[in-house]
Amino acid sequence: MDLDVIFLGTAGSVPSATRQTAATLIRRGGERILVDCGEGTQRRLMQSVAGLTDIDVVLITHGHADHILGLPGLLRTFALRERTRPLALYGPEGMRKVLRDLDSVVGKLPYPFAVTEVPGGGEIRGDGYRFEAIGTRHRVPSVGWALVEDDRRGRFDIERARAAGVPDGPLNGRLQRGESVTLDDGTIVSPDGLVGETRLGRTLVFSGDTRPCDSIVARAIDCDLLVHEATFLDEELERARDTHHSTAREAAELASEARVRLLALTHLSMRSPPRQIRAEAEAIHGNVVVPRDLDLIEIPYRDRGDSVLVRGGGRDAGPSRTPEPASSTGHASAPSRSWLGDLQRRLRLHPSTAPSDVAGS
Ligand SMILES: [Zn+2]
Numbered sequence: 001m002d003l004d005v006i007f008l009g010t011a012g013s014v015p016s017a018t019r020q021t022a023a024t025l026i027r028r029g030g031e032r033i034l035v036d037c038g039e040g041t042q043r044r045l046m047q048s049v050a051g052l053t054d055i056d057v058v059l060i061t062h063g064h065a066d067h068i069l070g071l072p073g074l075l076r077t078f079a080l081r082e083r084t085r086p087l088a089l090y091g092p093e094g095m096r097k098v099l100r101d102l103d104s105v106v107g108k109l110p111y112p113f114a115v116t117e118v119p120g121g122g123e124i125r126g127d128g129y130r131f132e133a134i135g136t137r138h139r140v141p142s143v144g145w146a147l148v149e150d151d152r153r154g155r156f157d158i159e160r161a162r163a164a165g166v167p168d169g170p171l172n173g174r175l176q177r178g179e180s181v182t183l184d185d186g187t188i189v190s191p192d193g194l195v196g197e198t199r200l201g202r203t204l205v206f207s208g209d210t211r212p213c214d215s216i217v218a219r220a221i222d223c224d225l226l227v228h229e230a231t232f233l234d235e236e237l238e239r240a241r242d243t244h245h246s247t248a249r250e251a252a253e254l255a256s257e258a259r260v261r262l263l264a265l266t267h268l269s270m271r272s273p274p275r276q277i278r279a280e281a282e283a284i285h286g287n288v289v290v291p292r293d294l295d296l297i298e299i300p301y302r303d304r305g306d307s308v309l310v311r312g313g314g315r316d317a318g319p320s321r322t323p324e325p326a327s328s329t330g331h332a333s334a335p336s337r338s339w340l341g342d343l344q345r346r347l348r349l350h351p352s353t354a355p356s357d358v359a360g361s
């Protein structure tokens with residue numbers, strides 16, 4: 001099953017010209033899970049290969065403005081699109097009050113919208129995976145989130161099963177589940193040797209805003225991807241302590257301790273140049289990336305390779321492209337054919353981004 005992460009917002013606290021505030025989209029098979037929803041999330045989704053998709057679940061790390069200001073707009077847009085599918089939002093203690101305070105802005109929604117507060121250590125079951133809330137240390141109630149896939153049964157060797165006299169059919173399913181079966185002639189066939197080793201599920205961990213903490217280390221041990229905040233460089237350690245954030249060095253030390261396979265640093269302060277953030281972390285951990293908005297990380301199963309950052313891989317090159325400016329030769333011209341093609345594609349791909357009726361907005 002495909003699993004990737006699209007970085008929609010990688011700035012800390014305030015947006016910059018190139019980075020929006022915190023939001024990340026997880027795509028697992030056909031499911032769409034949003035981690036935090038800073039200002040500008042909708043537009044980043046529209047610019048992404050995912051489009052302004054119907055999110056299934058929103059996981060919020062805490063109620064600071066740079067993690068939730070995109071929610072009212074997103075919830076309203078879903079309403080204008082006459083969404084009927086339920087939407088579930090999970091967050092730390094206090095999240096209900098945060099949403100209640102936004103009530104007058106958000107208004108009535110035509111779809112079921114449930115807000116659930118989950119303490120650190122709490123779990124939510126999904127189909128083939130679970131979300132785990134991780135207690136963290138910020139200035140307000142906060143949690144990190146992990147998506148933990150179930151381990152998968154080993155591969156079934158059907159040729160060996162046939163050689164052992166097992167007919168194709170339901171007996172194979174029982175053998176794959178680890179049961180012995182009895183054939184028509186009374187022979188008992190054991191699953192030993194017919195089923196390969198259990199295959200590990202993948203684990204993604206998102207720290208949210210926090211001081212480095214043991215709970216993140218514990219959950220992130222040997223995980224495929226840790227997305228950790230690195231608001232500051234270590235030269236601003238005092239400030240990181242005062243504001244309950246982490247430095248790049250601290251995030252990398254934590255990732256090293258947990259033997260994280262890939263560390264992605266986000267929530268960058270405008271004062272922290274990405275190159276320096278990366279260099280500081282790379283001195284400690286061997287596999288660090290500092291994604292920009294609309295970068296994408298693919299997370300394959302381990303027997304299929306390593307997780308990789310694809311620069312700009314989350315950007316939908318068609319819809320987000322704007323017409324080329326008139327060339328320096330001064331031939332201001334009508335939009336080119338390719339741009340028209342892009343526009344047509346955009347309308348086809350994202351019909352709902354142009355609401356037919358916005359009278360209620
Ligand atoms: Zn923040």
Ligand SMILES: [Zn+2]
Nearest residue numbers: 062064138209
């Ligand atoms: Zn915060």
